[in-house]
Amino acid sequence: MSNVRYLTTRELTNAEGKVTGMIKVMVLKDSNDAKVKYVCPECGKGKDTIEKWKKPFSVKCGFCGHDMKLVKLLAQFKKEKKAALGKG
Numbered sequence: 837m838s839n840v841r842y843l844t845t846r847e848l849t850n851a852e853g854k855v856t857g858m859i860k861v862m863v864l865k866d867s868n869d870a871k872v873k874y875v876c877p878e879c880g881k882g883k884d885t886i887e888k889w890k891k892p893f894s895v896k897c898g899f900c901g902h903d904m905k906l907v908k909l910l911a912q913f914k915k916e917k918k919a920a921l922g923k924g
């Protein structure tokens with residue numbers, strides 16, 4: 837795995853805030869291509885694709901056009917914490 841520059845798996849939420857999808861992104865060293873595997877949270881369909889690696893990274897669902905953004909971990913954490921506090 838030493839030739840991997842970036843690897844992440846994130847859960848994706850739909851408009852209602854439920855986790856109904858996921859995205860996995862892998863970028864190899866010396867490469868600007870991101871290998872992406874996703875399940876769209878909006879339409880439930882998924883596929884493997886290769887996209888140009890950029891930051892911030894986002895992928896458009898090839899089925900419904902939903903824009904899946906790769907949210908920074910910290911931002912996602914804050915959001916989840918806020919949501920948890922709201923419920924409590």
Ligand SMILES: [Zn+2]
Pocket residue numbers: 876877878879880881897898899900901902
């Ligand atoms: Zn979709």
